[in-house]
Amino acid sequence: MKLFGKYLLILFKSQMQYRSSFWLLSFGQFIIPFSVFAGLYFMFERFGQIQGWNFFEVALCFGVIHMAFAIAECLGRGFDMFSTLIVNGEFDRLLVRPRGTIVQVLGSKFEFTRFGRLLQSLSVLVWAISRLGADWNFMKAVTLIFMIFNGVCIFMGIFILMASMCFWTIQGLEVANIFTDGGREMAQYPINIYQKWVTRFFTYVIPFGCVNYLPLLYILDKTEGPSAQYMILPLAGCLFLIPCLLVWRFGVRRYRSTGS
Template identity: 80%
Template sequence: MRLFGKYLLILFKSQMQYSTSFWLLSFGQFFIPFSVFAGLYFLFERFGQIQGWDFYEVALCFGVIHMAFAISECLGRGFDTFSGLVANGDFDRLLVRPRSTVLQVLGSKFEFTRIGRLLQSSMVLVWAVSRIDVDWTFAKAMTLLFMIVSGTCIFAGIFILMATMCFWTIQGLEISSIFTDGGREMAQYPLNIYQKWVTRFFTYVIPFGFVNYLPLLFILGRTEGNPLLYVLSPLAGCAFIVPCLLLWRFGVRRYRSTGS
């Protein structure tokens, strides 16, 4: 963790060398999800509710997912741009260093400008929490925290999976956007508003349902049966990163240098 902190500090200093550019990019990142949230607001202004969900309940879901995405995109940007390391042969240098390749790829790039996106989603989340009709308890507060952590792990896991594919494809595949950007847009709404096959895919394959739907039912007091299962459901999202790391290890062992 000390080495990881040094990576963070070095890259932060390098990005702050052009402070005006940094703050302008952060400002732009603040307004990108804001426009999406404005669309969400006007949608509910017109229709009132969607499948029994009101605006503030969906806003809570929106804030959780976008906050998780902002954190994962900031810290996991090295995996998102990993294809460049493979194509240029720079990954070979990482292999001869006495540290984990996961740590080194994580430390190769951070997007601190995503602080704008993180700030916007935090504001939406705090606003939704203050307006939603919920009797907050310690268990519900911790569940909300676990939702954010679990969502971060899922997005990070997807970045790792897409980076692993580069060991065979060399270049990154645009299909990854279906599961990152597409998954974010999909998961900003409770999953039960979609068709069953979509809900099942984003619950049992990519477990967004364990982040934005099942624990949300517990917070809103809509659970059926044992509520502990809903409280612990975000752990499935955290566990998602484990097979992703195992697949990464499999890919590293079969990596062949590009010869650059």
């Protein structure tokens, strides 16, 4: 973590060399997602609810998943841009250093301008919490933190899988954005509004449903039966990260330099 902190400090100093550009990009990252949220607001203004979910309940779901994505995009930008390391042969340099490749790739790129997006999602989350009128307690607050943290783990896992494919394809695959950008857009709503096959896929394969929909039922007192199981379901995000790291290790062991 000390090494990772030094990476962040170096990257922050480099990005602050052009401060006007940095602040304008941060401001843009804060403003642009509001167009998505405005679409959500006007849809509920017109229809009132979606399958029993009101605006502020969906806004809470929106805030959680967008906040998780913003944090993951900050941390995992190195994996998102990993194909450039493969194409240019720069991954060879990482392999001869006496530190793990995961830490080095994480530290190779960090988008501080994404804090604008993080601030926007945080403001939506706080607004939704203040207007819901839910019966909050300590365990519900912990569950909400689990939802955000494990949402970060899921997005990070997808970024790592995308990067791992580069060991075989060299170039990154744009189709993988279906599970990052597409997953974010899908998971900003409770997943029970979709077809059953979609709900099952994003619960048992990529467990977005375990970090937004099912724990949300517990927070809003819509559960049936014991509530403890809904509180621990977000941990599926951490479990999803494990096979992603194993795929990464498998790819590193079979890496062949491009010879650039």
